[in-house]
Amino acid sequence: MPRPSPTRQAPRRGRPGYDQETVLRCAIDLFNRRGYDGTSVGDLARELGLTKSAIYHHFPSKADLLKGALSEALDALAVVIDTAAASEDGEQGSAYDRLVSAVRQAVHVLVGHLPAVTLLLRVHGNSEVESDALRRRREIDAKLADLVRAAADEGSLRADIPPELTSRLLFGMVNSLVEWYRPDGRHDAAAIADAVTRLAFEGLAPRER
């Protein structure tokens, strides 16, 4: 039986796993709109029409809500880079192909988890939960940079851009989605992924230029 999308429906009680998901969606939304410091568990309870103890039943503290939100984004991004980095034996193709695939999949993660990734990209390490998230984010960035270097080393990337700049610009462009992408139906994740990979790997100028 398909479970209804938790973001689109009013909360229902007593359905295991459903309330928890609804609470997390709403918390991420409030954290993004008002800031983590500017949001209390009381605000969240009011927004959901739940009691504070109903929220604490799922998440023992506000920090656990933040941790859940950041983990959602980090876990999804970690899958992307671990998949792309996995094949040092070359079975999954060249570093270039794995980099293109990682960029494409990263776009899908950002579109699919836009509120959670937005929250992640605004974290500044003001608490243990945030510091842990920043550390995981740096690990992911380092693996992406390794993949860019591997593609450069195999000669698949132009040699006149330093790999560390390539890495920053490429994922800076992908991450910019949280600033401007709105799921209004004009462009879905696949269309954005096409645009990003064409622009980044082939360039905006027509090839015959």
Add this chain to the structure above:
Amino acid sequence: MPRPSPTRQAPRRGRPGYDQETVLRCAIDLFNRRGYDGTSVGDLARELGLTKSAIYHHFPSKADLLKGALSEALDALAVVIDTAAASEDGEQGSAYDRLVSAVRQAVHVLVGHLPAVTLLLRVHGNSEVESDALRRRREIDAKLADLVRAAADEGSLRADIPPELTSRLLFGMVNSLVEWYRPDGRHDAAAIADAVTRLAFEGLAPRER
């Protein structure tokens, strides 16, 4: 006689225009580190070793400091796009050449005014000063989008990326500088501008590919 760089030296009193610049640099730095709401004129006075009234002598209110900071970024960006958009008569070259030049100049503005642009890109319109800045920013974005469309219309951009996505991705990549660029001397503005324009217009894959 050359004026000393206001950001590198301790504040000196009584020199017209010098204190004001020092106060503004310090305010931008505090706003970026602690947030606008989290910074008081008293904090700024302590940081500078000045009295609050010395600060109010230059800036009548905290909102005027924010306005000064945001205007610095917006004025510099407006010059870039107005220069690029100016020549509808074609005297300054094709839309493509003007777009490449605008991207290059935008990188120079971001590197040269990094703290002020960082502040600008974090503004969310919570006050009249912020709303005015957001309005100016949207005007600049719209002119950049027009320039991208003009380049697409003259056939200088590949046809398989919608111009509105090109515009978002291109300037999303440029704006990402505020997240990762540190003026540590490894890459100056010209090197970043080269990397951005090569990646964006020619692509990361070697052309012979």
